[in-house]
Amino acid sequence: MNSKKTILVAPLHWGLGHATRCIPIIRELLKNNYNVFLASDGGALLLLRKEFPELPYVSLPSYNITYPKKGAFFKLKLMLKAPYIQKIITSEKKVIEELVSEGKIHGIISDNRWGVRSKNIPSVIITHQLNVLSGSTSYVSSKMHQKLIKKFDACWVPDLEDSINLSGKLGHFKDALSVPFPVIYIGLLSRMKKKKLPIVYDVLCLLSGPEPQRTVLEEQLLSVFKNSEKKILLVQGIVEDVKKEKQIGNIKVINFLKSDDLEQAINESTYIVSRSGYTTIMDLAAMEKKAFFIPTPGQFEQVYLAKRLKQAGFVPSCKQHKFKIEKLDKISFYKGLKDFNSQPDFKNLFRFFESE
Template identity: 55%
Template sequence: MRNKRILVAALNWGLGHATRCIPIIKELVANGYEPIIASDGKALKLLKKEFPHYQAIELPSYNITYSRKGSDLKWKLARQAPGILKTIQEERRLTERLVEQFELFGIISDNRWGVRSDKIKKNVFITHQMNVLSGKITFLSSYIQQRYIQKFDQCWIPDFEDETNLSGKLGHLNNTPENVKYIGTLSRFQKNECPIIYDYLVLLSGPEPQRSILESKLLKEFGRTDLKILFIRGIISEEKIPNALAHISIKNYLYGELLENAINSSEMVIARSGYTTLMDLSKLEKKAFFIPTPGQKEQEYLAKRLEELKYAPYCEQENFTITQIKKSGKYKGLSNFGDHSLLRDRLAFFERE
């Protein structure tokens, strides 16, 4: 008898949604399921690199773009709403075909609203945002998110339910819906004791043009120092950028064990405050400095919360200078909340009739 097939679909918005699906896919395989991988763009390329032996499906692209000014972000996203809704409808139609084609037993959708099927009763939605922060329209964006979540059989939140948690108000409501389950923080990495090679690891990610804007700013700032820097651009490409500075090593992208080793061998990580990055650095118990994506309220909230908890400092992108990092010594770094095996327990959902 062949293994039960589970479709695992990741949103292509930066690489965080794809990378946090990696431990889920590995756990599915370890428990005897056959994953079918689905996404688009860079996220799909990454998952195909990590899992070259599994079937990979290209989904319709949301084609979400950012503004150059953070203050314009919510209005630009609002203008893209009709296209997003169209993509959701296309996802639904394609998903129904995939259920038939691959005889799917279940679906795990990381923030792809349209990847679910009425033909099966094993539809799981993954998100760390029960509340979607969007300024004055937070109530509306959170209401829409929660309404979509109700359409799924279960919603898995990669965090812990108790007061010691990583997502704060993003992933916690006063009254938790019955279909919401917490699965613990997700990370593909393991903490290893190894010699420190780099003073700082710069870990870039996220949509353009903000990724490139921060890249230029950081290269300029660190170019004036003699600090040992590993600079990971977050681009899955063979294209290289010129670099005449001996103290800065530049990589387009590292994945798997190579990235794990790079983070473990760095004194401190400078990165966006995206939730998947927070989960990874928490698992590795790293000191960090965060620079939220301008206009992205979720990242701004997470960075501010970590600073208030004395885990890690942050600053706005436009205000970043090397001197900002000096205040990092006053912070304790991120903590590992521990592996409670919650994800393994949640997979029992696919065994129940």
């Protein structure tokens, strides 16, 4: 294997999920004798730089995606931002072409960043959304998404191909014969490992995702848990230069945790309360945890995933404004995220970068 090849890894900054699921890929690239070049923006880039301080990086222009206070307006807000997003994609392409022409990178792994690709070097897109749910416009948004995926040389879906899978109709086509481009199901991407550790916390509240909904949920959870007897750890999901901790009654609040510390906290907690973001679901499945999901209002994908896992008997969930402490009693009636663990064959996947 050519040890001199450098692979650019570029996750979308939309919450921290895309960045965190790139961590196992980066670790494996380094293990398999590749150099890695990081590219992202905001908290996602800061998180990767904290995990891999020795790696070179480039800042990409930001998509600046936020959720409106009222979830119902989310789709409208995204549609209004479409011209701005197109501009960002064009700017990303310029940055990438410069890196390619200077010979700094020899392959690309883009996690949902549409401008991060090049016709001159092997370019992979990672996405669990072969279909994009947007309510009444799902057909149109899915076709637009598939058109963008086609521009890459390969599409890696972090899920299982079989009927027992995590992403459902998001990551699977109804008719296997009508797949518009080659898809490789790579198994679950998680930086987490299950360990038997003594339980320290009754509940771990894991926050993530764009503002203002991240703060809305944080305030609600603090209010719900402040008078309970339970021992609570709340991780805000705000990546900052310095780790900050405070105690609010029975609740320990931490701004962010690096991978190893978060893995420990999840293993030390009986239950997890979090958004039903796909990366969080993969992490909890890798650790076979019991959880309660509160999907982001107006985020069709999270609402769908929470509903699907609830109906299948894996994880209970409810709307944000309906969450109260009694809801946790429902967790024991669900089996938790078991039966899904499947590790990617990275050695085989990385052969893609060796083909001339």
